Structures are given as C-alpha cells and as structure tokens.
Amino acid sequence: MFRFVLRRLLQMVLAFFGTTLIVYALMFAGQGDPIQALAGERPVTPAQRAYLTEKFHLDRTGVGGFFYRYFDYLRNLLQGDLGQSLTGRSIGDILAAAWPVTVKLAVIAMAVTILFGVTAGVLAGIRRASLFDNATLVLTLLVLGIPTIVLAPLAQYLLGVRWPLFPPTAGADPDLYALLLPGIVLGSLSLATALRLTRTSVAENLRADYVRTARSKGLVRRRIIGVHVLRNSLIPVITFLGVELGNLMSGAIITEGVFNIPGVGFNLFRGIRTEDGPLVVGIVSVLVVVYLVANLVVDVLYAVLDPRIRYE
Amino acid sequence: MRVRRLAAWTALPLAVTLGLAACGSGGGSGTGQSDPNAAVRIEIAEPQHLVPTNTNETSGSQVLAALFSPLVDYDEANKPYEVAAESVTSSDNKVWTVKLKDGYTFHNGEKVTADNYLDAWNYGAYAPHGQNSSYFFEKIAGYADLQGDKPAAERLSGLKKVDDLTFTVTLTEPYSEFKTMLGYTAFYPLPKAAFSGPGTLKEGYEQAPIGQGPFRMKGSWQHDAKVEVERYDAFPGEQPKVGGVEFRIYQQPTAAYADVLSDNLDVIKTIPTENLSTAATDLGDRFRQSPASSLQVLAFPTFQKEFSNPEVRKAISMAIDRDEITKSIFKDSQRPARSFVSPVVAGYRENTIGTAAEFDPAAAKAKYQAAGGPKKIELSYNGDGGHKDWIDATCNQLKANLGVDCVGTAEPKFADLLTKVKAKQPVGLFRMGWVMDYPSMENYLGPLYSTNGSSNYYGYRNPEFDKLLAEGAKAPNEEAAVAKYQAAEDLLAKDLPVIPLRYGQNNFGHSTKVKNVQMDLFDRIDLLKIEAVS
Numbered sequence: 050m051f052r053f054v055l056r057r058l059l060q061m062v063l064a065f066f067g068t069t070l071i072v073y074a075l076m077f078a079g080q081g082d083p084i085q086a087l088a089g090e091r092p093v094t095p096a097q098r099a100y101l102t103e104k105f106h107l108d109r110t111g112v113g114g115f116f117y118r119y120f121d122y123l124r125n126l127l128q129g130d131l132g133q134s135l136t137g138r139s140i141g142d143i144l145a146a147a148w149p150v151t152v153k154l155a156v157i158a159m160a161v162t163i164l165f166g167v168t169a170g171v172l173a174g175i176r177r178a179s180l181f182d183n184a185t186l187v188l189t190l191l192v193l194g195i196p197t198i199v200l201a202p203l204a205q206y207l208l209g210v211r212w213p214l215f216p217p218t219a220g221a222d223p224d225l226y227a228l229l230l231p232g233i234v235l236g237s238l239s240l241a242t243a244l245r246l247t248r249t250s251v252a253e254n255l256r257a258d259y260v261r262t263a264r265s266k267g268l269v270r271r272r273i274i275g276v277h278v279l280r281n282s283l284i285p286v287i288t289f290l291g292v293e294l295g296n297l298m299s300g301a302i303i304t305e306g307v308f309n310i311p312g313v314g315f316n317l318f319r320g321i322r323t324e325d326g327p328l329v330v331g332i333v334s335v336l337v338v339v340y341l342v343a344n345l346v347v348d349v350l351y352a353v354l355d356p357r358i359r360y361e
Numbered sequence: 362m363r364v365r366r367l368a369a370w371t372a373l374p375l376a377v378t379l380g381l382a383a384c385g386s387g388g389g390s391g392t393g394q395s396d397p398n399a400a401v402r403i404e405i406a407e408p409q410h411l412v413p414t415n416t417n418e419t420s421g422s423q424v425l426a427a428l429f430s431p432l433v434d435y436d437e438a439n440k441p442y443e444v445a446a447e448s449v450t451s452s453d454n455k456v457w458t459v460k461l462k463d464g465y466t467f468h469n470g471e472k473v474t475a476d477n478y479l480d481a482w483n484y485g486a487y488a489p490h491g492q493n494s495s496y497f498f499e500k501i502a503g504y505a506d507l508q509g510d511k512p513a514a515e516r517l518s519g520l521k522k523v524d525d526l527t528f529t530v531t532l533t534e535p536y537s538e539f540k541t542m543l544g545y546t547a548f549y550p551l552p553k554a555a556f557s558g559p560g561t562l563k564e565g566y567e568q569a570p571i572g573q574g575p576f577r578m579k580g581s582w583q584h585d586a587k588v589e590v591e592r593y594d595a596f597p598g599e600q601p602k603v604g605g606v607e608f609r610i611y612q613q614p615t616a617a618y619a620d621v622l623s624d625n626l627d628v629i630k631t632i633p634t635e636n637l638s639t640a641a642t643d644l645g646d647r648f649r650q651s652p653a654s655s656l657q658v659l660a661f662p663t664f665q666k667e668f669s670n671p672e673v674r675k676a677i678s679m680a681i682d683r684d685e686i687t688k689s690i691f692k693d694s695q696r697p698a699r700s701f702v703s704p705v706v707a708g709y710r711e712n713t714i715g716t717a718a719e720f721d722p723a724a725a726k727a728k729y730q731a732a733g734g735p736k737k738i739e740l741s742y743n744g745d746g747g748h749k750d751w752i753d754a755t756c757n758q759l760k761a762n763l764g765v766d767c768v769g770t771a772e773p774k775f776a777d778l779l780t781k782v783k784a785k786q787p788v789g790l791f792r793m794g795w796v797m798d799y800p801s802m803e804n805y806l807g808p809l810y811s812t813n814g815s816s817n818y819y820g821y822r823n824p825e826f827d828k829l830l831a832e833g834a835k836a837p838n839e840e841a842a843v844a845k846y847q848a849a850e851d852l853l854a855k856d857l858p859v860i861p862l863r864y865g866q867n868n869f870g871h872s873t874k875v876k877n878v879q880m881d882l883f884d885r886i887d888l889l890k891i892e893a894v895s
Contacts, residue, residue, distance in 0.1 A: 081773065081774055081776055081777055081780075082774075082776035082777075082780065085774070085775065085776030085779065086774060086776055087409070088493075094493075094495060094496045094815075096488040096491065096492075096495050096496075096508060097491055097492070097493055097495065099488070099491075099510070100488070100489065100490075100491025101491065104491070136409045136410065137410070138584065142584075143584070143585075146584060146585065147585075202615065205616075205619050206619065209619060209623060210619050210622045210623050213623055216623075216625060217616075217619040217620055217622070217623050217625060218611075218616045218617075218619060218620050218625065220586065220587075220609070221583065221585060221586025221587065221610075222586065306612055306613045306616070307613065307615065307616055308616065309611050309612065309613065309616035309617070309620075311584075311585030311586060311610070311612070315585070315612055316585075318612070319407075319612065322745075
C-alpha cells in the first residue's frame with residue numbers, strides 16, 4: 050500500500066512538470082500581443098510597451114525564447130514564486146484568494162450530487178420500471194440536455210430574481226446559503242450522471258448470484274441492499290465522482306461568472322482573455338495536482354469497497 | 362482497517378457542510394426619504410490599477426473619482442470650471458499658472474501643496490515607471506528627457522513651484538485647451554506618504570490609495586471582490602449626499618443586472634446588450650441613458666489605391682443606413698453619428714458630414730460607379746467584441762445598395778487587426794472605436810487624423826488640417842480654438858478618411874434604493890449627486 054502510494058506520488062511529479070510544459074507551450078504559441086489585449090482597444094504608448102516587454106521578457110520569442118521563459122518560470126516556481134500577472138498582482142495571492150471559494154462551491158456541488166444523485170439512483174435501481182424510476186430518467190435526460198450556460202442564468206432569474214428564494218449572486222465572501230444555488234446548478238450535471246450510473250449498477254447487482262444467495266440465507270432486505278449491493282455498486286460511481294471533483298473545480302467558469310464568484314474558473318477565464326500566460330499556467334498547474342490527487346484517492350477507495358483489490 | 366477510517370473522514374465534512382445553511386437578508390421598501398449616512402453599492406470591473414497616473418480604464422477611474430478631487434470639472438456646456446484649483450490661467454497658452462484652493466488635506470491629514478502635484482506628475486511622466494497614462498504629460502516641456510530606458514532627467518523641466526499653493530506648467534507648444542485636460546484622472550496629486558523615496562512609489566500604495574477627495578478608503582482594495590470608501594468629513598469642497606460607497610466588482614454585467622433587479626446592488630453602469638430589450642420594462646424609469654464619449658467608425662486604408670478617392674468613400678457612406686442598424690441591431694443602445702466629434706464636447710455640431718452621411722442608395726450607386734469603386738469590399742473587425750452582427754448588416758446593405766460583393770473578416774482580437782493595419786496589409790475597411798481622454802474637440806481630431814497622430818492608422822495626410830489644428834492650439838481663447846477645430850472637422854467631412862457610424866451611449870440602471878443617479882463625461886457615476894433612499 051505504502052509503496053503504491055509512493056510510486057503514484059513520484060509519477061505525479063513527472064506528470065506535473067509535463068503538463069506545465071505543455072500548457073506553457075500552448076499559451077506561448079497562442080500568444081498574440083498580451084499588452085494590447087490588456088489595454089483593450091486603447092492605444093498603448095511606447096513607454097508602457099517597453100516597460101511591460103522588459104518586465105515579462107516578451108521580446109524573447111521563438112524556440113530559444115520559449116525555453117528561456119519556461120525555465121525562468123520553473124526556476125521561480127521551484128522557489129515558490131508563481132510570478133506576477135500582467136497587472137502586477139502576485140499570482141500566488143490571486144490563487145490563494147480564488148481557491149477557497151471554488152473548493153467550497155465544489156464541495157457543495159459534490160454533496161448535492163452524492164446526496165440526491167446516489168440516493169435517488171439506489172431507489173430507482175431497486176424499483177426498476179416504477180413510476181419513480183421513469184420520472185427520474187426523464188428528469189435526468191432533461192438536465193443532461195440543458196447546458197450550464199442556459200441552466201445557470203435560468204436558475205438565477207427564476208430562483209434569484211423572479212421568486213427571490215436565493216440571493217441572485219454570491220460575491221467574493223459568500224455564506225453557504227448564497228453558494229447553495231450555484232452549487233446545485235454546478236452539481237446538477239454530475240448529479241444526473243451519478244444517478245444514472247448508480248441506478249444501472251444497482252439494478253444489475255440486484256440480479257447477481259450473491260444477492261440470491263444472501264436472500265436464500267434469509268438475510269433482511271435492508272442488509273442485502275445497504276451492505277452487499279450498495280458496496281459493490283459504488284465502484285463505478287466513485288470512479289466517476291473522483292474525476293468529477295476535478296471537473297467541478299475547473300469547469301465552474303460559467304457558473305462562477307453567472308453568480309459572480311471570483312474563484313478559479315473566473316480567474317482562468319480572465320487569464321485566457323487577457324493572454325496572461327503565467328496566470329493560466331499557475332491555475333492549470335494546481336488543477337493538475339487536484340486531478341492527480343483525486344485519482345489517487347479514488348484508487349485507494351477501491352480497496353475499501355472491494356477487499357479483493359490489493360495494492361503492492 | 363486504516364483506509365476505511367479515511368473514508369469516514371471525508372464523509373464528515375460533507376455532512377457538516379449540509380447541516381449549516383445560513384439565512385439571507387430581507388429587503389426594505391423605499392419611502393423616498395434621502396439618507397445621508399447610507400452607503401450605496403456601485404458595479405465596477407476589477408480595476409487594473411489604482412494609481413492616478415496608471416489608471417486609464419473606467420473602473421479604476423470610477424474608484425479614484427471618489428478618493429480624489431480634480432483640479433477642474435465640467436459644467437452643463439462641457440466647459441471646465443475650477444474645483445480643487447483656485448484658478449488656471451495663461452496669457453500665451455504656453456506657460457500656465459495653477460493656483461490651488463487653500464484648505465484641502467489628504468486623508469492622512471497632510472496639507473495639499475503644489476509639491477504634491479509636481480511629485481505625482483513627475484512620477485507619471487518618467488518612462489521607467491511604466492505608467493499607463495504617462496502620455497497625458499507629453500505636452501509638458503521636458504517630457505522627452507524622461508523617456509527611454511535611461512532617461513536624461515527625472516523631473517519635468519516644465520513644472521515649477523512658485524509657492525506652496527501655486528505652480529507653473531510650461532508646455533513645449535502653446536495649447537489652448539490645457540485647462541480642459543486637467544479634469545482627467547492622471548492629473549490628481551499624490552501625498553508625501555505615497556512615496557518611499559524621491560520618485561519611488563511606496564509598495565502597496567494602490568492597495569489603499571490616500572487622496573484628497575470627498576471619500577477615503579475604508580479598509581483596503583479587496584481584489585475581485587470590492588473597494589469600499591467612506592465620506593471624508595474634512596473635505597472642504599462640495600460634500601457628497603451619501604455616507605459611503607461600496608464598489609462591487611463583477612466580471613460579467615449579467616450578474617450585476619440580476620443583482621440590480623433584486624435590489625442587491627444599487628447601480629449598474631452598463632446594462633448588458635442581451636438585457637437591453639427588456640430593461641425598460643424591468644426597471645421602468647430606473648433605466649437611464651446618457652450620451653457617452655465613444656465613437657464607432659469604419660476606417661478606410663486611404664493609402665490603398667481603391668480607397669484613395671474621396672468620392673468612393675462618400676458613396677460607401679451614403680449606402681449605409683445608420684438609423685436602421687442602430688435601431689434593429691443595437692436596440693437604440695447607441696445613436697447614429699454624422700459628425701467626427703462626440704456630443705459630449707464643447708464645439709460639437711450635428712451632421713457636419715452633410716449629404717455624404719444621408720442614406721441614399723440610388724445616388725450612392727451612381728456615385729460609386731462614376732468614381733470607379735472596387736468590385737469587392739472587405740470589412741475587417743475583431744471577433745471578440747460582438748461586432749459581427751452590425752458588420753454583417755453593413756455588408757448586406759453595401760451588397761444591396763452598391764451591387765458589390767462584400768465580406769466581413771474577423772480577426773481574433775483587436776490587437777491582431779491593428780498589427781495588420783500597421784503593416785499596411787490589405788484588410789479592406791476596418792472598424793475602429795475612439796473614447797476621449799479629455800473632453801475637447803482636439804482629442805477627437807489630433808490623435809486620429811493629424812499626420813503624426815498616435816492613432817492615425819488610415820494614412821490620412823492633409824497639411825491644411827495639420828495647420829488648422831496647430832492654429833487651434835495657439836488660439837487666444839477657447840472660442841477661437843473651437844472655431845479652428847470646427848474648420849478642421851469640415852475638412853475631414855470633405856475627405857472622409859473614416860465613416861462615423863455611431864455614438865456610444867451609457868445604458869445604466871439603478872435599484873429602488875437610490876435616486877439622482879447621473880453619469881459624467883468620463884462614463885463615471887457622479888458620486889457627489891447620488892442619494893440613498895431609505
């Protein structure tokens with residue numbers, strides 16, 4: 050077990066540097082004129098241009114320039130310095146301010162997914178072909194069919210403005226209540242998927258041989274479903290949720306924009322729009338770590354759910 | 362088993378999170394009584410900087426307008442009058458004497474003196490500081506010596522202190538509208554406390570700027586969240602009618618609009634285009650419009666042979682139905698333009714272009730064919746600014762009315778478009794926008810059309826025009842200057858290097874909790890007029 054985790058951690062270091070290299074290269078290749086992008090449509094004075102060019106080594110172009118700037122970035126990164134954005138703010142500070150609120154949002158979304166998705170999935174799986182099952186299938190189909198870009202403003206308008214049950218936006222320092230609506234919107238897509246996964250998995254396992262054995266042994270229904278079926282059915286769901294945790298954090302660009310939550314997606318969007326290479330690379334690097342850790346946790350959890358799985 | 366306990370640990374925080382659900386706040390209805398101590402909440406985007414000489418976008422300048430009091434402001438006729446200055450005078454338009462009003466203090470108690478202005482302006486003009494608004498000082502003598510990697514001087518030779526409340530500004534060339542310039546953000550003073558050494562700004566000054574205006578910082582700038590200010594009671598000028606302002610930072614205007622609808626935010630400065638069609642019903646008389654300084658044009662590469670004939674340019678202008686496009690595409694959020702300067706500056710006249718701006722398809726076609734215009738027209742624009750719709754509509758009008766082939770070409774960003782235009786690559790007609798730096802006709806003419814203008818991308822050259830601008834700058838008074846600039850504008854109307862299409866308009870709205878919301882010339886909410894309703 051320990052060796053397994055250690056090996057994975059070492060792999061993570063490699064994956065981390067690989068992704069920063071790729072992302073840095075992509076930002077570098079796609080970079081037009083970040084100084085003009087920052088100024089919008091205003092003319093940029095030569096003095097200002099010279100100042101920013103010098104500060105961010107923007108005159109270093111081509112393959113040589115790329116490696117110069119990449120290693121410069123890495124050197125600072127290893128010293129714990131993520132660099133500065135083009136407006137002169139420390140990227141470390143930006144990330145420190147953005148992460149907590151995004152994590153809160155993702156946790157709420159995840160909780161909604163698990164609480165409603167998995168529970169309803171289990172119920173639908175047990176009562177296959179019932180009214181409840183069919184209703185959830187239609188509902189999830191609907192949710193899966195509506196993209197967040199429609200769902201988020203719609204939910205904001207209906208539940209925030211028209212019938213003011215929730216505050217329409219959350220802001221920078223929101224309480225849990227303000228984050229609830231964005232959390233539900235963000236979690237709804239994974240909720241639908243998780244529900245369907247659980248339902249299928251439970252329905253399938255209910256017909257498995259070991260369930261028949263358990264029944265014939267005279268075990269109570271609650272124990273059969275709660276312990277035997279559920280535990281076996283959760284493996285695909287956990288895999289999905291692990292990957293989804295990363296998605297929830299990085300994929301909140303739309304939700305965070307609509308509900309004005311200055312989290313990671315919000316900053317990523319700004320970084321891309323203003324061609325702010327260091328900012329994008331900084332955010333993506335941390336996202337990569339989140340994905341890697343989430344995957345590791347999922348792998349470890351397999352062993353909990355299925356004792357037959359052993360890691361060496 | 363150890364791992365199993367780990368799983369339990371992840372389940373616990375989830376349960377706690379769900380258990381905690383706080384309650385939202387209720388709203389009260391307005392009775393119409395003005396509350397002088399309430400704070401109002403105004404939407405802005407994240408400012409890029411909060412140092413006066415480094416701020417040239419509206420969000421930052423909105424915040425600085427609360428913290429600083431300008432030397433001059435503008436009256437109903439858009440003419441400057443003194444605020445923090447006692448007088449701004451000159452006998453020859455070259456040496457200007459600025460006298461300050463006594464009694465102004467910075468928020469840390471420091472008395473405002475001439476040195477504060479000189480220090481701030483010298484800091485802004487010095488090229489290695491990389492200040493965004495440094496070009497505002499280029500008319501002051503000695504500016505050239507402060508440019509480059511290693512400037513020859515550290516202070517502008519044109520700035521001289523006379524006594525504690527008086528200083529003189531010597532310009533390189535006479536400029537009749539220097540006083541008009543002084544109302545802009547770049548000309549605010551900086552306290553001694555802002556500097557850590559001579560010419561070095563203190564690290565972190567912009568996190569909590571100290572100014573001499575009607576409001577002072579309450580706490581520091583909370584990035585991506587808000588900037589809060591409170592009334593500064595020792596301010597000797599006109600006192601604001603609210604106790605404070607919370608500038609709340611939004612990335613997307615749609616979010617701010619939803620907040621205004623539910624009284625969660627008091628003022629939205631720009632109602633998003635997608636909400637404009639319903640804004641009048643959503644907000645009623647709380648939906649407001651006012652002229653803005655921006656001007657949208659289609660520019661000609663006059664250096665290209667097919668567009669070098671003014672008659673071709675006029676024919677294209679006559680084939681465009683401005684009114685139709687502003688109405689159907691922009692839902693009247695912008696207004697049709699038929700002059701080269703905006704209605705927000707003194708000296709503006711309606712329809713200076715005359716017949717060439719009137720929609721007349723038959724005459725346009727005849728003129729176009731007589732002048733031998735090109736068979737194919739290309740309209741280039743930046744794809745990230747929502748310009749596709751009107752470019753396509755314009756193209757369709759040109760196709761129908763001139764019988765030419767027309768395509769709209771999107772460049773990814775405005776910067777890409779500018780790069781191509783600067784390299785004189787054939788992009789066809791291209792869209793341009795202009796927002797003024799200071800409310801003067803000159804600002805709409807000099808940078809855009811003079812031979813050495815900083816934004817003259819069309820290759821327009823007219824010695825007569827340059828001469829009139831120079832004469833306007835030397836004119837003995839504002840009226841004489843405006844007359845010269847108007848004559849220069851008439852020349853543009855004859856040559857038509859660009860087709861003015863639309864004036865910008867501020868489409869703003871407010872909640873039921875504020876009244877008397879007004880927008881100033883620089884697209885900022887007037888913080889001295891706004892009132893909170895309890």
